[in-house]
Amino acid sequence: MAYMHIGKDFTPPDVPGKVTGRIKYAEDYTREGMVYARLLTSPIPHARVVDIDAAEALAMEGVLGMLTADDVYPDGEPQSTGLKMLTNEPTLVGEPILAVAAVDEKTAETAISRISVTFERLPFVLDPLDSLQPSGADAYNGGNTFVFRQGFAVEKWSADQVASFRAGNEPTAEPQQTVAYGDLEAAFGESSYVYEGTFTNAGYPHHSMEPRSALAYWEDGKLYLHGGSQSLTAFADGIAGVIGVPKEDLVFVNAATGGGFGQRARAGSIPIYGVPAKLSQKINRPVMMRITREEEFTIGGARQGLTGWLKVGFKPDGVMAACDLWMVSDNGGKGGGADAYSAADCVSVLYQADAVRFRGTAIGTNTAHRGAQRGPGQNQIAPIISPILDAAADELGISRFDIRKINTPMTGDVGGPQRTPFTSAYMPEALELAAEQFGWEERQSRRRQTNGSKVIGLGIGQGYHNAGRSGMDGIVMMSPDGRLKVHNGVGNLGTYSYASTSRAAAEVLKMPWERVDIITGRTDLHLPITSPQDGSNSIFTNTRTFYGAAQDMLAKMKEIAAIDLGGAADDYDISNERVHQIANESIGMTFGQVASRAIELGGKYTGSADLPEELAEWTQISVSRLAGTGFMGVFHDSVHEGNPPGFTVSCVEIELDKETGKYEILDLINVAESGTIMHPKGMENQLVGGAVWGIGLSGYERHLYDPQNGMPASTGYWQSKVPTYLDTPVKIQTGWVDLPDPENPVGARGVGEPAQGSVSAALTAAITDALDGHIFGASPITADMIINHIAGTSENSVPLAQNNFRG
Amino acid sequence: MNPQLTRRRFIKGVIASGAAATTTGAWYSATGQDRPSGFVERLIRLNVNGQTRSVDVEPQETLASTLRYKLGLTGTKLGCNRGECGACTVLVDDTPTYACSVLTHSMKKGRIETVEGLESANGDLHPVQQAFVEELSPQCGYCTPGQVMSAVGLLRANPNPTREEARLAMAGNICRCGSYDSYLDGVMRATELIG
């Protein structure tokens, strides 16, 4: 289909501000009379605050006030997992206990140094399997796990059960959760190659580049909050509840966000924004709370670590017959997510196994807060499963490319335990495209070629994440100057989806891009509700809403033209910013004229009547404030059918040095299958960014804690080993399939998350290949682990340990 | 800035000292203590973006703090405030420098350039900025000013780098969004624009 905007490159309006430094992040703002908050955080991994003596600090000149957990939770702290604003029951080092506001940060920090907090030390634990031991410590007050709707609970295995799992055997304990489909036993019976083993995925921090600093002040009864989020309106909607301010009294200002990766999508991830908001209310001054890198590490979120056992069976023809997965999730100090379940779902989707069983148990540790991180679960399992496919292929005499083709999902297939049909799935095309662009077949002759201590490894991998939601709202406005204003509540975290989705509205109205304004960046510009911008869903979800809102405006344009110029609405069409009769294009009105008439007519044309009934409360507030001010198109998106998948395929060639355990990525391609491509350069960014994340997952990033005292040893970029320019290839190739999805009006779906998983799958497969098929069953595979393997040295650590040095 | 202090040596020093960092950190880690009695703030002159700026600077104040909080030049970002990420990169006598890791008092003789000083008088973007726009190099944009300054520093020293040379020169700038490839596309495009 020939589009005016879809699939074309453009410069999103915030890009010049990013290269000039003019665009403002939360910490770049100041406000007359602004004062500063600093946090006192827990130096102990698990404790109870017995007493706070702040008399000396509060008497200091320049100190304006203090906020404690008792202030923010007057009825007692929530007895559940999840980050708290402040706490008297810290369950990790670095958890905020209290905040002090002062005229400057030096004074606030000095005041904090003079506050005496008496802690009661409680036992702490860093490894979920240690906590499962009969005498193991419990990370939370009330247990080591949290059961939905029941509360904290204690989960223990026998010492033999833990030891047996650490020794590589299938866990025999009762899981908290079991999900299954298909006849597992029969499927293994049909299998001629069965792999069985244990694995670990290390957890690691998000480390968004912008720490979650925030500025808050109250004016005319309204709370103004400057912060960074992935989601803008969805986030604002939630944080209003967290802070306890009515939605209509919150103005959330957020023009740009320095990265999110899952931990800035929802209000529950950043309750700390309540600290400046409540301090500001208490002392009646604007309060800036700057967050340090170390604080960002602690409260900024981390990927769940997974400790698992799996058994995978393949039929003689290469079909994956069965996959049996048992995973213990590391929920960290504040509870975690559903990564383990998503990992099993991903295996079901990507390899279409006849039978899948997932069993899982989630256990807390006194380590950083866990929550969704780019492809949570799907991406951890990617580097675990990919080398197993290769082992099966080698064993069954099938090529490593063909075994993926044999098991590929495609349109008409279903996936996951719910057996949900795909809206469309062009994975076979993606595999072909990646292999062809990379020259996969031609490179096979180089496989395992050696040059001195160096050896070539090749890997291919796939990634998946479900990539679309529905049920959200869209608003577009037009003023008498005929400019289209897309009121967009999608957050700006660097994907440019706020701009790409706006182009769906421009497309419907055939508007030149320079005549379109995106209204975004602060909620007092009256923006509709969106889904939280996580789960690669924005492109699918919000092209639907803005397309729908523009369709509503288009229908109203035709009605107005029919009222003024005669005939029926169906007699009219649009072109060149005019609505005109189809039979005689000279009879028509400019968009500006239509907008003027709409304002005269009022009622449904200006959002004052006949609104969609299902609009979210947030959208209703925005519409009510916009009503009567311009020509409005408004839309509530009904629920879509099926699972819109985001798929990627990657190929990697590495040269691994057996003397150093290091490898260089010689070539890497990352190919997307995400329906119609909205914005090629934006897509490229997602693919190269995802590739860097995949490199980090496979080779570098992990949490490290000191087992003696629970202190984090990887709070910074270098220690947690975020990939740099030098860890990534000189050039990353990209490509995409570009076939439309029928459940989206412009055919688009999202892709940000799988872009990491496929690269990790391919890179780990390449490392395995270079080492003659040795399966580590781990992410990351560090240089030390490679060296130890080559030297035949057993790992000098506890098997299956999380948050620990390994190898 | 000591010209002998290469970025590599600088980073090495930082890695070693990073291990001793506190667990929660402090915004003013060097100055969060009580002031010694008789402490006097000092007015000094800095050459920033071609202008002489007079500013009150405390003894332990970093250049990043001065630029951001005293001179309002918030284009210079703080990602780590501990010499790990490069978000705070500025040019001092054409050399890319982590502004979070040098003391303002040591900059009195230096020619400091920040991202705000790159545009021409008529508002045209610097070729590096223009190239970064054309190649859509930034994602979230938080590391972008630092990437811009490192690229400008590189192209002043070597107007025609290979992609590999650019990769090495930019290696002190972390991008958590992983936009390295797009930044390198930008640097190579900038070499064309500079001609």
Ligand code: FES
């Ligand atoms: S802020 Fe200076 S290096 Fe990170």
Ligand code: FES
């Ligand atoms: S663009 Fe986000 S950190 Fe570089």
